[in-house]
Amino acid sequence: MTACRLCGSATLSSVVDLGATPPCESFLAADQLDLAEPAYPLHLRVCTECWLAQIPPLIKPEETFTEYAYFSSFSTSWVEHARTFVADAVERAGLGEDAFVVEVASNDGYLLKHVVKRGIRCLGVEPSVNVGAAAREAGVPTLTAFLSPDTGAAVRAEHGPANLVVANNVYAHIPDVVGFTQGLRALVADDGWVSIEVQHLLTLIEENQYDTIYHEHFQYYTVASAIRALASGGLALVDVELLPTHGGSIRLWARPAEVAGEPSARVADVLAREKAAGLQELSGYTEFSARVAKVRRDLLKFLVEAAERGETVVGYGAPGKGNTLLNHCGIRPDLLAYTVDRNPYKHGRFTPGTRIPILAPEQIAADKPDYVLVLPWNLRAELTEQLAYVHEWGGRLVFPIPELSIVEAASSKEVTA
Template identity: 45%
Template sequence: MRCRFCDSNLDDPALDNVFVDLGSAPPSNAFVSSKALSEPEVHLPLKVRTCPQCLLVQVDEIQSHTELFAPDYVYYSSYSRSWLEHAERFVSLAASRLQLDCNSLVVEVASNDGYLLQHVLTRGIPCVGIEPTTGTAHVAQGKGIDTEIEFFGLDFSRDFVIRRRQADLVIANNVLAHVPDLNDFVAGLAQLLAPEGSITVEFPHLLQLVSKCQFDTIYHEHFSYFSLHVVRTVFAAHGLRIWDVEALSTHGGSLRIWAAHEAGAQVETAAVARTLSEEADAGMLKMDYYRGFQAKADHTKNELLRFLLQQNGNGRKVVGYGAAAKGNTLLNYAGVRPDLLAYVADASPYKQGRYLPGSRIPVVAEDHLRANRPEFVLILPWNLLDEIVMQLSYVREWGGQFVIAVPKLTVQ
């Protein structure tokens, strides 16, 4: 295995660079149809390493990204109310801050089902989505959003600029981690960007992942895990400069960076130096910071197993809510099966009627909760805890309680 950014060799055991080893599991969004239940699933190693040279935390690309993000990919952004509201707030901010109008061009990379660009469209700002998964792209097109179905990279970006033009704003939310060829992707962003344009990128902050033991956000579709230091280094290698950064609450703690060409006129804010200093003070510039995470992940896993076994022994039913990728990492690492978690309810019709990869736990509609009245509901997408607890408040009518496992087991 070689580093995705600097090409250093990462396989030498003497490097002591394993961040965490979560065993083997199927890709977290490879949901199983009822017809495929009798067929074997491909399990892939989920071992994460830290590059001693550039400090990029990463998994190997064991399965091609074209297989991981196939046409039947089941993640649709529009099924989270809080995520839609987050996108709308961002569009309002960006339109004002960058003075976007009918003469501007906004391009979103990994635009999914148009959850964000629909708000750009309603403002009369020209926009284009770039989305590789056919199902989500077709939903966006059905909303009237100009969407090209393709994986993004430097070659695509060059062709796009010839056919259309460079963008005043390039958006890449929660896609940087999904990129196997990091240098090609960032070079594509630079190629797509107009001389005085801006790029905004949102990604889960590695500092939060470590401090809050968010190991369940690690899965095969996430090739890399980022600090601001590493992202700044990667962007600088392609002539891009980060001029602002915001701390966000999304996905358990994310960063939103604002970047421009090196020669761009944008003035760097104090937030950049402040965030870099915060990371340095936490120890993120030293390899020791990335050791010891395995024990934290194991403790969280064991807490969940003890809880599930205890409730099972007492005859109390525990079910799940939210068939999220992070939930699949957690359940597969803990070895949870339908005997301990009867089913997982989810709002997305694209997941209902299928089975979670690896654990083979059935995914059902929310109305199963009212019919079965479970004693506990394990909320797997803990980053949406408040939204889901409000949505499922009726569970308390029969004395039901909510549970999260990350960062530590909590019952409420």
């Protein structure tokens, strides 16, 4: 990687090198286990000009998102998050029944179904054929396409400008930051609103969330770098919210630059936090690699010692982030017998690279393992409640990030490594 994809600078500095891994959502069918499996370098660097953190664009979005394994509606808390967002956005943007809402990367309609219920005209723009079909079956109008300036202009020409454009958890997934942002501007009305949710690089660094680095995520934003990215397409940041989702996200409220006005005090507050953390100089990134190495050592030590004691460890969840963790740590079925997932699409498949079987969630209660390693740690509150039954036989939950912690069975007391 020789140049920053946002500003073109050649001054890129290493943050952490995670080796080479397969694409995180390329789950394997049984008949693929004896076939070659591609792996690509996973090396995060930061631009010392605009401070956009990024990985090389070694895979194309079309390779990942044409057929996609992630369905948003399988997370109860995420669907509730979307419902609350829609209620708040309707009020903020003053959306009436004559409004038009577009969501980019609308997945299976988990968010727009709440817009449909309000009787507001909407459209999803979703590149994945399979999840887009699920959205249409749920009554959410959905266009199968990747967003580009041309796509945005075509949607605007056919449907009119959007009063609100939503882009949740997609702004990191596109290698052409400038073109995508221009597409957002093409969609939104000249007096409209754009809402973007994306993981916050501040919490990624502070909380050792390195497993959220994977090939689908081409870049990682601070508010400072997001301001510059938005400006590349004619948008200006007017407000920001700090969210707990995905371990710590930012919700960016932007408008066309011509009508944006002055940003809120919250924007200045978050910019000050980022600056205090050293994220606009190299000092904020230098210790991250060492802390990542400690997460790896602690998890492997726990798994090896459990195996030597004859104790069983299984996983819960098969998220993309989990595959970064499993591959970086070199975890195989001898240390993690299997993992389970609520998404039937993944049942009977195997995790990329590490070849760990993925089963239905009921397998945990049938086998009564000693430990359950929770891979989607960002859903900790939701999954601690869902998996409370594990305590019935003295089982314990294990969370690997931000540091290894074990929730003891009887007392629900947490033990940190």
